[in-house]
Amino acid sequence: MSDPSVLAAASRPGRLAATTAGLRRRPLLGFALGAGAIAVLLGALEGWRELGQATINGIVAGNYFALGAVGLTLIFGVLRLVNFAHGEFLTFGAYMLVAGNALGLPLLASAAFGVLATAALGLLLEVGLWRPVRRKRVGELQLLLLALGLAFLMRNAMAFVAGPEDRRAGANVTAGLHLGALRIGRTELIVTMVGICAIVAVAVVLRSTSLGRQTRALADSIQLAETTGIDTDRIVLITWATSGGLAGLAGILYALPAGTVHPNLGFGLILSIFAAVVVGGIGNAYGALAGGLLIGLAQEWSTLVIDPAMKVAVGFAVLIATLLVRPQGLFGRARGVEG
Amino acid sequence: MPAETSSPRPLLSVRGVTKRFAGVVAVDGASFDVAPRSITALIGPNGAGKSTLFNVVTGFTRGDAGDVLLDGEPISGRSPHVIARRGLVRTFQLTKALAVMTVLDNMLLAAPGNPGERLGLALLRPVWRRAERAARERALELLDVFGLSARAGDYAGTLSGGQRKLLELARALMLEPRILLLDEPLAGVNRTLARSLLEHIEALRAERGLTILLVEHDMDVVMRHSDTVVVMAEGRVLTSGRPADVQRDPRVVEAYLGAGASPESAR
Amino acid sequence: MTELGLLGVTIEFLWNVDFWINVGVLATTYGVFALGIQLNVGTTGIFNFGQAGFMAVGSYGMGILVVKADVSFWLALVLGVLIAIAAALLVGLPSLRLRADYFAISTLAFSEIVRYVADNWDGLTGGNLGLFGYTDSWTATSARIDELLERIGVAPRFLLPLLLVNLAILLAAALVVLLLVRSPWGRVLRAIREDEDAARSLGKNTFAYKLQSLSLASSLAAVAGYMLAINISILSPANFEPVLTAYGYVIVILGGLGSYAGVVVGSALLIFVLEATRYLELPLSDARIASLRFMIVGAVLMALVVFRPQGLFGRREELTLRAR
Numbered sequence: 001m002s003d004p005s006v007l008a009a010a011s012r013p014g015r016l017a018a019t020t021a022g023l024r025r026r027p028l029l030g031f032a033l034g035a036g037a038i039a040v041l042l043g044a045l046e047g048w049r050e051l052g053q054a055t056i057n058g059i060v061a062g063n064y065f066a067l068g069a070v071g072l073t074l075i076f077g078v079l080r081l082v083n084f085a086h087g088e089f090l091t092f093g094a095y096m097l098v099a100g101n102a103l104g105l106p107l108l109a110s111a112a113f114g115v116l117a118t119a120a121l122g123l124l125l126e127v128g129l130w131r132p133v134r135r136k137r138v139g140e141l142q143l144l145l146l147a148l149g150l151a152f153l154m155r156n157a158m159a160f161v162a163g164p165e166d167r168r169a170g171a172n173v174t175a176g177l178h179l180g181a182l183r184i185g186r187t188e189l190i191v192t193m194v195g196i197c198a199i200v201a202v203a204v205v206l207r208s209t210s211l212g213r214q215t216r217a218l219a220d221s222i223q224l225a226e227t228t229g230i231d232t233d234r235i236v237l238i239t240w241a242t243s244g245g246l247a248g249l250a251g252i253l254y255a256l257p258a259g260t261v262h263p264n265l266g267f268g269l270i271l272s273i274f275a276a277v278v279v280g281g282i283g284n285a286y287g288a289l290a291g292g293l294l295i296g297l298a299q300e301w302s303t304l305v306i307d308p309a310m311k312v313a314v315g316f317a318v319l320i321a322t323l324l325v326r327p328q329g330l331f332g333r334a335r336g337v338e339g
Numbered sequence: 340m341p342a343e344t345s346s347p348r349p350l351l352s353v354r355g356v357t358k359r360f361a362g363v364v365a366v367d368g369a370s371f372d373v374a375p376r377s378i379t380a381l382i383g384p385n386g387a388g389k390s391t392l393f394n395v396v397t398g399f400t401r402g403d404a405g406d407v408l409l410d411g412e413p414i415s416g417r418s419p420h421v422i423a424r425r426g427l428v429r430t431f432q433l434t435k436a437l438a439v440m441t442v443l444d445n446m447l448l449a450a451p452g453n454p455g456e457r458l459g460l461a462l463l464r465p466v467w468r469r470a471e472r473a474a475r476e477r478a479l480e481l482l483d484v485f486g487l488s489a490r491a492g493d494y495a496g497t498l499s500g501g502q503r504k505l506l507e508l509a510r511a512l513m514l515e516p517r518i519l520l521l522d523e524p525l526a527g528v529n530r531t532l533a534r535s536l537l538e539h540i541e542a543l544r545a546e547r548g549l550t551i552l553l554v555e556h557d558m559d560v561v562m563r564h565s566d567t568v569v570v571m572a573e574g575r576v577l578t579s580g581r582p583a584d585v586q587r588d589p590r591v592v593e594a595y596l597g598a599g600a601s602p603e604s605a606r
Numbered sequence: 607m608t609e610l611g612l613l614g615v616t617i618e619f620l621w622n623v624d625f626w627i628n629v630g631v632l633a634t635t636y637g638v639f640a641l642g643i644q645l646n647v648g649t650t651g652i653f654n655f656g657q658a659g660f661m662a663v664g665s666y667g668m669g670i671l672v673v674k675a676d677v678s679f680w681l682a683l684v685l686g687v688l689i690a691i692a693a694a695l696l697v698g699l700p701s702l703r704l705r706a707d708y709f710a711i712s713t714l715a716f717s718e719i720v721r722y723v724a725d726n727w728d729g730l731t732g733g734n735l736g737l738f739g740y741t742d743s744w745t746a747t748s749a750r751i752d753e754l755l756e757r758i759g760v761a762p763r764f765l766l767p768l769l770l771v772n773l774a775i776l777l778a779a780a781l782v783v784l785l786l787v788r789s790p791w792g793r794v795l796r797a798i799r800e801d802e803d804a805a806r807s808l809g810k811n812t813f814a815y816k817l818q819s820l821s822l823a824s825s826l827a828a829v830a831g832y833m834l835a836i837n838i839s840i841l842s843p844a845n846f847e848p849v850l851t852a853y854g855y856v857i858v859i860l861g862g863l864g865s866y867a868g869v870v871v872g873s874a875l876l877i878f879v880l881e882a883t884r885y886l887e888l889p890l891s892d893a894r895i896a897s898l899r900f901m902i903v904g905a906v907l908m909a910l911v912v913f914r915p916q917g918l919f920g921r922r923e924e925l926t927l928r929a930r
Contacts, residue, residue, distance in 0.1 A: 157901055
């Protein structure tokens with residue numbers, strides 16, 4: 001498979017030109033090499049044990065970022081809606097976990113309850129708000145403002161009902177395991193396992209099931225999907241349920257090892273989730289999964305060299321860098337982002 | 340193959356322009372020339388790459404390869420606004436009359452060189468008052484030529500479709516272009532208005548020495564009103580030359596047959 | 607007579623001059639803030655969701671220069687605006703070329719990062735303990751205004767000098783912005799909002815214009831930031847949460863997209879309602895009442911957007927003429 005532009009680049013003077021042209025055609029490879037180089041550099045400078053620990057933390061964080069990002073990116077892909085209220089799904093899921101615990105359910109059941117309740121909330125919002133508003137054909141600005149207003153409404157409604165004080169998530173946050181010189185909390189390990197399973201399940205569904213294919217087609221182009229007879233209304237409903245459910249799960253996976261639930265839980269994570277979505281390519285689900293992991297690693301690795309309190313700023317830096325260098329993200333298409 | 344150019348240098352020269360979109364080659368090494376003071380029609384079956392080529396020439400899309408020369412100067416890769424200022428002005432297939440601004444405002448907007456358009460000078464009315472007044476006079480003159488004077492104070496959105504096309508043409512002229520690129524100017528337009536538009540276009544060439552390049556589907560129009568016809572198919576320029584010659588060219592017939600129609604029946 | 611028992615609302619506060627002075631000070635502050643948003647969204651068509659961040663940059667910039675670098679207050683006011691403009695360029699250069707919703711995301715992210723940095727870079731900003739000590743020059747000026755007022759027979763009242771200064775600033779800013787919007791420069795902005803490609807095809811460097819619009823909005827946010835900083839005397843990151851941007855949009859939508867008179871009226875209305883609701887005597891904790899107020903802000907924004915998008919002063923035709 002000879003790509004003419006690569007060949008053309010190679011015939012021009014300078015192999016560096018050819019290499020960069022080739023890498024630009026294969027973003028994932030270029031990115032992996034870059035990440036690997038950074039990892040090696042950090043390990044050499046700051047210590048391999050520190051790198052290993054930061055990598056573990058990065059994978060744990062990348063988990064819930066990825067799950068939060070997938071839902072957000074799918075909603076954008078399918079509805080062209082930037083759901084600023086998405087972070088509140090994470091908070092809602094965590095609170096439903098707390099509610100389940102309060103009702104006396106065992107932890108696992110509470111978590112399942114939380115996921116299902118958030119999925120239901122997603123459906124409710126679609127039917128009660130987004131669908132009627134779409135029928136009304138409101139403009140782009142109105143949709144953005146609606147999402148912003150909804151975020152305020154949801155966050156403060158939860159604060160109103162549950163109160164501003166922290167609630168306990170109900171899991172053991174102190175027990176831990178040691179893998180050689182590295183440490184991982186027991187709860188952290190469990191949620192990471194659950195998270196990875198969920199991510200794999202999502203990837204499999206997207207790739208191999210007809211539902212997944214239809215969703216991806218719809219995210220690619222609504223007009224195209226409609227002409228091939230895909231039931232867009234049904235897919236939209238399912239996407240909302242998925243977006244809500246996965247976000248609720250992300251919130252639960254965050255809260256359990258962190259130990260507490262509070263009204264700003266989702267709001268505190270949404271910036272990194274947006275960064276993950278943009279880095280992966282907005283509208284691309286695989287991109288969101290990769291982006292989540294990337295942001296998680298970037299933030300944790302950064303603690304090796306800068307003040308750990310500033311690690312969220314790293315997510316922002318990655319977001320800005322992406323917009324500067326490759327606004328369509330790792331997996332997006334260049335045309336889709338120009339104004 | 341580019342047309343044989345007589346002694347005047349071509350005003351617009353397209354050389355080997357290529358544009359790819361996600362694996363599809365929309366324009367594949369297209370080359371042709373546009374002679375000054377001519378009316379050139381760019382034709383071809385649907386999907387031939389005409390719109391994409393237009394967008395590359397006018398700077399709205401970045402080409403992957405090739406050059407575009409305006410009167411010998413390269414303009415490929417430049418921003419659309421720079422190209423417009425250099426004298427290559429385009430209109431759009433779906434008219435972009437700024438609906439919520441008045442007809443007059445549409446025209447005044449287009450007037451180049453108004454110092455009031457710079458933030459540093461915008462508050463100093465005495466500095467730009469004269470330029471604004473001059474622009475206003477020119478605008479009213481042009482509106483008169485196109486029969487729109489009576490609507491000068493109305494929102495452009497209240498104009499009929501045909502009037503909007505005239506407005507777009509008048510507005511483009513405010514920039515004093517050397518060459519006008521008209522993207523399907525007669526699309527969706529009734530016979531009377533089409534005739535009026537074509538009269539205006541011919542007058543522009545005759546009275547103002549303008550060069551016109553237009554994308555057009557109506558073969559009747561093309562044959563009767565253009566000096567040169569450039570035929571595109573599958574992203575490439577098949578041939579270019581005088582209308583009568585092109586119409587008889589077997590490759591052109593085949594291109595249209597291949598797309599399910601013949602040039603005569605393409606309307 | 608002064609109690610409406612059912613709602614637990616006492617309307618005595620309406621007779622309290624200090625209440626009105628307070629409303630005036632806040633309304634003028636948010637008015638200047640919203641002028642910038644209106645310029646961006648209502649006139650230029652760029653969705654600036656980070657106005658709170660620019661406000662923070664301006665006020666913290668000024669505060670830090672005065673408190674930590676010993677710069678004169680008046681010079682710091684000028685430098686703060688320049689810093690805010692620099693921030694606008696920093697945000698705008700990478701993201702203004704992108705689609706509108708991407709730009710919204712970028713500006714919102716920027717706003718949050720500014721707040722985050724203000725919260726965590728304790729050494730520079732005082733963290734959440736706050737930054738204070740920049741008000742000396744103002745205190746002196748305020749005292750002088752009090753003297754002048756006394757001479758013409760007006761009894762001194764707390765914050766009255768600030769109200770007068772703010773009012774002057776708001777009216778001056780509104781006038782300047784209005785003149786700009788009605789100038790040929792403003793005409794290009796309005797064309798960009800309508801159809802950016804059309805403007806580009808007519809020779810306008812729309813990217814530069816959008817940057818200028820954003821920079822101007824950022825300057826206005828900085829000035830609003832000064833008004834806030836003087837009012838509360840101590841800056842803390844909690845003052846610059848994105849809810850401010852939500853307030854700004856409620857004002858802009860309420861007053862009508864594109865209407866600058868609407869901004870002035872809208873800010874007065876919103877602030878009056880927000881401040882008046884502080885006097886609701888509900889059997890709830892303070893925290894819960896605060897949450898309730900924010901819930902209402904969110905709900906009002908949503909309701910406005912859906913049911914009355916043209917606001918109070920927006921023109922109906924504008925909505926129906928748009929192709930969208």
